[in-house]
Amino acid sequence: MPLDDQNTSHISRRSMLHAGAGLLGSAVLPLSSFAAFAADDKPAIGTWPAGSAGDTVYIGAAVPLTGAYAVQGADELKGWQLAVDHINNGHELMKALAPKVDKGLLGKKVELLSADSAAKPNQAVELEQNFIHQNNIILMTGSTSSAVAVALNKFAQREKILYVAGISGSNDTTGKDCVRYGFRQNFYGQTAANAIGPILVKTYGKGKKAAFMTPDYTYGHTVTKSVNDYLTSQGGWEMVTDQVSPLGTQDFSQYLTNIANSGAEFIVNVNWGRDAVLSIQQAKQFGLTPSMKMVIPYQIPFLAKEVGPELTAGVFAATDFWWTLQDKYP
Incomplete structure (x- = not known):
């Protein structure tokens, strides 16, 4: 959320945070809850319901595996691979975060798709666009460059799909370039x-x-x-x-x-x-x-x-x- 508006977000923004947390971590909300959320909040959330229709849901990661940030990008990808493995296998750490989770999300397997962005904004956007069109991904991630993070923020807003920045140190990612569908967990x-x-x-x-x-x-x-x-x-x-x-x-x-x-x-x-x-x-x-x-x-x-x-x-x-x-x- 915007750096200067952390205490004044309206209820729909808070609802978005809860919905995203439920989708990725707790997996305790039934599908009907997401339908109600979408109806109440009007703007769509990504590829839902098509992206959640099968037995598998997809996450698209555009990370730099070549160039100046290749080492960091490879490590970021390992983190996502570990997280997906924990979700799919009901690891004890996942159960500590979300006790009602068994394996997967609402009974669906999570699959991580990845490709090399080379820390280039246009390349990262193109990769995520391909993931959306070909795999109906429910979530975008990636970036070790804040230029990529800002570009994916804008793309997420356009496509109305959730985006979690991998690494982004710029104030602008959640400041002047903040969007409804973009989130960040790291320091800046x-x-x-x-x-x-x-x-x-x-x-x-x-x-x-x-x-x-x-x-x-x-x-x-x-x-x-x-x-x-x-x-x-x-x-x-x-x-x-x-x-x-x-x-x-x-x-x-x-x-x-x-x-x-x-x-x-x-x-x-x-x-x-x-x-x-x-x-x-x-x-x-x-x-x-x-x-x-x-x-x-x-x-x-x-x-x-x-x-x-x-x-x-x-x-x-x-x-x-x-x-x-x-x-x-x-």
Whole structure:
């Protein structure tokens, strides 16, 4: 839902949330309940009833398996495969979430369809359109790029089909580009800034100078804005340069040269995926770190494994919480 309207959503939006939860998790609503919901709320929900007519219902996942976000896309796909397996086999974790669930959804098997989006918005939309036309999918998912998430948001609204973003760090996904049929569960720019900002100010004090490295699309720009807004308003920090690079950049030398001459004390690196790995490695090669402190406001644990302990030592980063995270990545 919109970031600035979290407490004022009208009842139909709430009904949509409950219907989506019932469809994907609890599977406790009878088919007649969905019919009543559709009648009361008027706008359709995806391919229902055709998509639910057979013994199997389908989910369409457009994830990047090639390109800068391939590692993250492959992991995202594994998560969906595990979830579908748990649903179909009545795993104990599913029963903990939805005690009335036995196997499948309302007696129907769930099948996951997937294809490589290469983190390209147009390609992701085309894949999901094929899934709808060929398989009557009941749910879309995918995206590790917020540009893809925003594109699929708009497509979901047009097709009136539920869409759950896989990974999307842009504020806009549930902000200015929020739609009725789009949902997100992960953290984003504003939450990352509010998590890491106080730690930076407390640890290093006020009045510091920071150079930002920003990927040139909605994720990068909104995360950079959120982090900079927090640091300037709450810590009196100054952004001395913002180095904006295209997604998929291999050589960051020109951006790192500009940072070296900026007078910055900190590098706030908003790059993600393979771009984050390469920019961190090259910052070390240029001799910028560790004399300049590296801050990574939006990351996942893969980064620590890909970059290695030497380059991540002393780095401040915001990521999703998990109980064993500190044990695995001390």
